Amino acid sequence: MAAIPHAHDDAHAHAHEHGREMSLGKFLTTYVFSFDHKVIGLQFLFSTLIWFSVGGLLALGVRWQLAWPWTKMPIVGDLFFSSTGGQISPEFYTMLFTMHASIMIFFVIIPILAGAFGNFLIPLMIGAEDMAFPVLNMMSYWFMWPAFLCMIASFFVEGGASAAGWTGYPPLSSVHSAAPASHTGQTLWVMGLIFVGVSSMMGSVNYMTTIIQMRAPGMTMFRMPMTIWGMFITAILQAFALPVLTAALFMQLMDRTIGTSYFIPEGLIVNGAPAGSGGGQPLLWQHLFWFYSHPAVYIMILPAMGMVSDMISTFARKPLFGYKPMIYSIAGIAGLGFIVWGHHMFMSGMSPWLGTTFMVSTIMIALPSAIKVFNWLATIWAARIQYTTAMLFALSFVSLFIIGGLSGIFMAATPVDIFIHDTYFIVAHIHYVLFGGSAMGIFGGIYFWFPKMFGRMMNEFWGKVHFFLTFIFFNGTFYPMHILGAAGFPRRLADPYHYETFQHLLPMNQFITVCAIGMGASQIILAANMIYSLLKGPKCGRNPWHANSLEWTAPSPPGHGNFDFQPVVYRGPYEYASPLVDDDYFPQTRPPVEGEDKLAHH
Amino acid sequence: MGKVWSLLFLMVPVLGVGVFLVAPAYGHWLPKDVSAHGHMIDHLFNFILWLTGGVFVATEIALFWFMWKYDAKRNPQAAKFTHGSHNVEVAWTLLPAATLLFIAIYQMNAWAQVKIFKPDMPATVEVTARQFEWRIRYPGPDGKFDTRDDLFTVNDMHLPVGETVLIDLKSADVLHSFFLPHMRMKQDAVPGSKIPMWVKIKEEGMYDLVCAELCGWGHYKMKGRVTAQSREDFDQWLAQLQAEQERTQEPEKPEE
Numbered sequence A: 001m002a003a004i005p006h007a008h009d010d011a012h013a014h015a016h017e018h019g020r021e022m023s024l025g026k027f028l029t030t031y032v033f034s035f036d037h038k039v040i041g042l043q044f045l046f047s048t049l050i051w052f053s054v055g056g057l058l059a060l061g062v063r064w065q066l067a068w069p070w071t072k073m074p075i076v077g078d079l080f081f082s083s084t085g086g087q088i089s090p091e092f093y094t095m096l097f098t099m100h101a102s103i104m105i106f107f108v109i110i111p112i113l114a115g116a117f118g119n120f121l122i123p124l125m126i127g128a129e130d131m132a133f134p135v136l137n138m139m140s141y142w143f144m145w146p147a148f149l150c151m152i153a154s155f156f157v158e159g160g161a162s163a164a165g166w167t168g169y170p171p172l173s174s175v176h177s178a179a180p181a182s183h184t185g186q187t188l189w190v191m192g193l194i195f196v197g198v199s200s201m202m203g204s205v206n207y208m209t210t211i212i213q214m215r216a217p218g219m220t221m222f223r224m225p226m227t228i229w230g231m232f233i234t235a236i237l238q239a240f241a242l243p244v245l246t247a248a249l250f251m252q253l254m255d256r257t258i259g260t261s262y263f264i265p266e267g268l269i270v271n272g273a274p275a276g277s278g279g280g281q282p283l284l285w286q287h288l289f290w291f292y293s294h295p296a297v298y299i300m301i302l303p304a305m306g307m308v309s310d311m312i313s314t315f316a317r318k319p320l321f322g323y324k325p326m327i328y329s330i331a332g333i334a335g336l337g338f339i340v341w342g343h344h345m346f347m348s349g350m351s352p353w354l355g356t357t358f359m360v361s362t363i364m365i366a367l368p369s370a371i372k373v374f375n376w377l378a379t380i381w382a383a384r385i386q387y388t389t390a391m392l393f394a395l396s397f398v399s400l401f402i403i404g405g406l407s408g409i410f411m412a413a414t415p416v417d418i419f420i421h422d423t424y425f426i427v428a429h430i431h432y433v434l435f436g437g438s439a440m441g442i443f444g445g446i447y448f449w450f451p452k453m454f455g456r457m458m459n460e461f462w463g464k465v466h467f468f469l470t471f472i473f474f475n476g477t478f479y480p481m482h483i484l485g486a487a488g489f490p491r492r493l494a495d496p497y498h499y500e501t502f503q504h505l506l507p508m509n510q511f512i513t514v515c516a517i518g519m520g521a522s523q524i525i526l527a528a529n530m531i532y533s534l535l536k537g538p539k540c541g542r543n544p545w546h547a548n549s550l551e552w553t554a555p556s557p558p559g560h561g562n563f564d565f566q567p568v569v570y571r572g573p574y575e576y577a578s579p580l581v582d583d584d585y586f587p588q589t590r591p592p593v594e595g596e597d598k599l600a601h602h
Numbered sequence B: 001m002g003k004v005w006s007l008l009f010l011m012v013p014v015l016g017v018g019v020f021l022v023a024p025a026y027g028h029w030l031p032k033d034v035s036a037h038g039h040m041i042d043h044l045f046n047f048i049l050w051l052t053g054g055v056f057v058a059t060e061i062a063l064f065w066f067m068w069k070y071d072a073k074r075n076p077q078a079a080k081f082t083h084g085s086h087n088v089e090v091a092w093t094l095l096p097a098a099t100l101l102f103i104a105i106y107q108m109n110a111w112a113q114v115k116i117f118k119p120d121m122p123a124t125v126e127v128t129a130r131q132f133e134w135r136i137r138y139p140g141p142d143g144k145f146d147t148r149d150d151l152f153t154v155n156d157m158h159l160p161v162g163e164t165v166l167i168d169l170k171s172a173d174v175l176h177s178f179f180l181p182h183m184r185m186k187q188d189a190v191p192g193s194k195i196p197m198w199v200k201i202k203e204e205g206m207y208d209l210v211c212a213e214l215c216g217w218g219h220y221k222m223k224g225r226v227t228a229q230s231r232e233d234f235d236q237w238l239a240q241l242q243a244e245q246e247r248t249q250e251p252e253k254p255e256e
Ligand SMILES: [Cu+2]
Pocket: A293, A294, A297, A340, A341, A343, A344
């Protein structure tokens, strides 16, 4: 029996049996190059959390400049920008927001949801021993490392990391003379994203196969928890959308390195230097990029929606309201998600007629999101809510996702988008969806599944302090950005205040920056809580939350092969408060009780 | 603790609405609109704001109320054992679907007016964006571009008020975006394409011209200015520009 990291008694006993020292090879195959989905999931989790802190610090740099432009940064100023007297240069500012977004999207949210939670939870929640392709699974993690190295290296090459925006629009991104500040950095950025894509693709093939092929007896598709549905549909989205991004990235790589001109038009002269051989089209990149990156928005939210549904039902002690409508709306979001990418291009010079069709599809995609919100609300109606930290984060997902969803309608409306496009309104929107939504769901997921991952509980008191501060500071940071956007405040400007139109917005930006620093600092509580609980947290049993789904029937943490019995599934995962049993929960594996088939058709 | 958490969540709609009420009073709002078409955009903005505001308040209050009322610690009743309701699902699918469809159709005219129905007229001015400035060109007395009497300025655009003007937008190098906040105009400049824009300015004055698409490290300083003036003043300014330009130009060579 091989082992799972941390506090697993069997594993320790096993190591002792075979003598004092574990051989190096054994150590490597157990903890480093492990095939075990749980180890791989945790590798993803810790890697992405480290990147989370890097991405957050970059954002604080952006915030500093917007609140106190061209002033010396405290503490880190002398360290990083001694040549400019401790202040951020416009080149560096451009790099800061580019790398903040690139890291948060491609190295945090996508891999933490699919890579960390997907890996850890899929086999456990469907009752499988492991993934269908364990070696492929291991490779999907290790393909992140060349990507990590590209990103890290890009900060140290001459000119620094990419500074063409996370969307990497050519010609800025593909012509060397257009952005001398990020010469090699941009090439490394492209290569890093290609590696992330390879990793995601390996993961998504694996997840689809595992979910289709490896479910425990009795686990029909419509008995799967919403987390699994979220992961499943996300994997399908990845599989269809990613090849397009990969192709686009290779084209940009060739434009940058071997002189092709996929995205560079005829006769371009940038900074006095002729660029490319011509014949390309800058808008082609935008179409290809958004064909992936709009679905990517859903790749970054659907798994979180699934996880949040599970947490809400568990702590509402009540069945999820509208299980099937919830699934259909996820599928609807995914399907419609493929025909809305043009909403990023309303102002791009794309035909305004085409803009009209993208406008209609984009507005209609609000519908499945609305259905999900209504069903979550109906789930906590007439419930018995337990206010755990996980539940608070899950509920905050609903509260904040409502804002992010509604603000999307403004920019879907093409005439309104004329004004708010590329303003802070967009910045507010994306952060309400990706931080207020996805990241809050991820935090909740950490508190919820930590006991299963490590066999120990996290501290609830400090969890709630973390929640309280994050919730307050999050809103303080991002809510006023709607107002900035309404005032036309553009994003990505190193110094917006030399436009008279925006000078009066400085105090509001200072308020935002103070809140952003507070939000960043609050995450120290999460890190401390995780580390402390990992070592000293009280041991938990198999099912500390009295939840129904399969992972809670396995040991905490589960050993190799996950289950010490063959799980057989008799019902869906949301049978809380069932009148058939005395407990207020009714695990999926408990044998049927009398009268259950009659109730099932009800 | 359930009460505390419910009240915390109640703060979202309370402060959320509050911010939107207070901000405009302190001038933190849409900048003054001086274009003939801008009111359509502002109207849609406000229309969507009221509509989404209503949904926002209703859903957030429901969230608060359920959190308050169904706290396990205070609510002695068992949770209701229900998996959903077909009728309710149909209702809350059709109602938002109809509303959303209405929003989609309701705004089409404004979009068409601003971006699709191009007026049939020659361009008044041509703008070429480049790192990091706006090159402005007028056709000169002959009314044609690409002739010797074309007039040039940089970052300083003048336009007549009270009449529709057509602006051709080009880029010499990378993407830029021509953003006039006070005229509710935005259009990306794309190298290799010439994109028309049109506007009728209602009020004289000087307005910021903002670059709204990342175009490199100097993006933030790519600032232009639009001077909107009466037809007479505008013509006079053009004549003055022409005089200046002739003075500095080399003597005319025979044309080919
Ligand atoms: Cu999108």
